[in-house]
Amino acid sequence: MSLLSGLTLLLFAYLTALPAAATEVVWPTTMDRGSIRSPQDYLQPTVSGKAESALFGMVREDGKRFHEGIDIRPAKTNADGEPLDLVLAAMDGQVVYLNPNVNGPYGRYVVLYHPGAEIPVYTLYAHLAKLEPSLRVAMPVRRGSVIGLMGHTSAGVSPITVDRSHLHFEVGLILSTGFDRWYGAQAENRASANHHGLYNGQNLIGMDPLLVLGQPRVDLLAAVRSQPTALTISVRAPKPPDFVKRYPALVRGDPARAAGWYVEFSWQGMPIRWTALEASSPQLPAGRWRLLEIDPSQRAKLLQRKMLGADGRTAGEMLTQNLEILLSTAR
Numbered sequence: 001m002s003l004l005s006g007l008t009l010l011l012f013a014y015l016t017a018l019p020a021a022a023t024e025v026v027w028p029t030t031m032d033r034g035s036i037r038s039p040q041d042y043l044q045p046t047v048s049g050k051a052e053s054a055l056f057g058m059v060r061e062d063g064k065r066f067h068e069g070i071d072i073r074p075a076k077t078n079a080d081g082e083p084l085d086l087v088l089a090a091m092d093g094q095v096v097y098l099n100p101n102v103n104g105p106y107g108r109y110v111v112l113y114h115p116g117a118e119i120p121v122y123t124l125y126a127h128l129a130k131l132e133p134s135l136r137v138a139m140p141v142r143r144g145s146v147i148g149l150m151g152h153t154s155a156g157v158s159p160i161t162v163d164r165s166h167l168h169f170e171v172g173l174i175l176s177t178g179f180d181r182w183y184g185a186q187a188e189n190r191a192s193a194n195h196h197g198l199y200n201g202q203n204l205i206g207m208d209p210l211l212v213l214g215q216p217r218v219d220l221l222a223a224v225r226s227q228p229t230a231l232t233i234s235v236r237a238p239k240p241p242d243f244v245k246r247y248p249a250l251v252r253g254d255p256a257r258a259a260g261w262y263v264e265f266s267w268q269g270m271p272i273r274w275t276a277l278e279a280s281s282p283q284l285p286a287g288r289w290r291l292l293e294i295d296p297s298q299r300a301k302l303l304q305r306k307m308l309g310a311d312g313r314t315a316g317e318m319l320t321q322n323l324e325i326l327l328s329t330a331r
């Protein structure tokens with residue numbers, strides 16, 4: 001099955017699924033959902049023109065570049081081509097971050113947190129022309145409420161032209177409340193301050209938004225768990241990382257008694273299952289952490305994502321970075 005025909009099926013499920021008990025999700029723009037007949041109707045591709053480039057995954061530059069969300073095109077534009085679509089909160093939640101400045105690749109963006117979901121995910125809405133002026137950090141938001149106007153703001157290496165205006169939508173988990181400490185300790189960051197606190201993209205790990213946007217009601221925990229394990233590691237951690245306290249549904253065993261953890265990662269670097277290791281466990285690494293197993297069927301993607309080094313057997317820079325951020329509160 002091709003990627004796009006698979007998507008068409010997901011879309012069909014979205015339009016016809018019967019609600020089950022779960023978190024209610026709305027489409028995050030004012031596009032008329034009934035007008036969506038195929039993925040091309042809502043995807044905004046990169047300059048490559050390939051529809052897949054708007055999806056989540058290793059979809060850019062012949063599979064070498066990761067895209068951590070999906071890009072949703074405008075349904076309506078003005079005479080200058082500027083989008084008229086409003087951007088909407090996808091689920092009930094609260095505002096946790098507002099960036100009204102164009103000072104990074106996301107441009108103007110909003111981050112919401114959803115503590116009422118089966119697992120507390122964040123959603124992120126980037127490249128906005130304007131933020132809804134009444135929004136304040138810590139304010140509750142209802143699903144479907146307006147949080148901004150779609151745009152094309154970005155201070156990334158390649159600007160987004162008006163004809164490629166879109167909403168970049170992300171959903172996922174927050175790695176660590178110790179992010180600032182980790183960021184400040186990196187030599188390459190000496191010249192560039194972290195403007196975004198915990199809501200810097202490096203501290204957010206996304207998953208495929210179509211696991212969430214594909215249906216009117218979603219069990220977010222089931223969506224996180226539906227991601228297969230791509231590699232496993234063990235870590236030594238005298239104090240539990242704050243990640244295991246924020247996401248106890250991903251944890252097996254007693255954090256209070258853990259000397260370390262067996263951690264299963266998805267291919268893009270989300271630590272999706274944590275098992276507490278006692279001090280006597282033979283899996284506890286001699287050093288700080290150790291790469292244990294790799295799913296050979298996911299090795300190619302792990303290499304592209306730099307979860308593995310070029311040799312395909314050792315940890316790559318993305319895995320190392322995510323682990324260091326995760327462990328920044330565990331010393």
Ligand SMILES: [Zn+2]
Pocket residue numbers: 067069070071167168169
């Ligand atoms: Zn995007």
